[in-house]
Amino acid sequence: MIRYRASWILPISDPPVRDGWVAIDRDRIAARGAGGRRPAADDAREVDLGNVVVLPGLVNAHTHLELSYLRGRVSPGSTFIEWIREVMAARRLARASAFVKLLKA
Numbered sequence: 519m520i521r522y523r524a525s526w527i528l529p530i531s532d533p534p535v536r537d538g539w540v541a542i543d544r545d546r547i548a549a550r551g552a553g554g555r556r557p558a559a560d561d562a563r564e565v566d567l568g569n570v571v572v573l574p575g576l577v578n579a580h581t582h583l584e585l586s587y588l589r590g591r592v593s594p595g596s597t598f599i600e601w602i603r604e605v606m607a608a609r610r611l612a613r614a615s616a617f618v619k620l621l622k623a
């Protein structure tokens with residue numbers, strides 16, 4: 519077990535903890551606490567992370583729904599620039615196609 523100490527622990531489900539710690543056992547959070555309070559019988563290795571904030575991992579849920587219609591029309595690309603060029607080309611093509619449909623209506 520490893521106990522990581524930090525200036526702040528943000529459990530999210532509870533208020534922030536000043537001078538807290540999180541104990542990790544086999545890649546899982548086993549316990550958390552504040553200051554010197556910790557389980558009595560414990561041989562955890564201590565790692566002081568210093569003046570940092572420890573919080574759960576964040577999930578990037580940001581999306582662009584306006585690009586949904588391009589699904590399958592644009593490859594993932596090996597670089598952002600390559601990908602965005604494909605997106606721009608596909609959008610131009612879609613606009614042109616919509617314009618042609620409008621003219622034929």
Ligand SMILES: [Zn+2]
Binds near residue numbers: 580581582
């Ligand atoms: Zn974005």
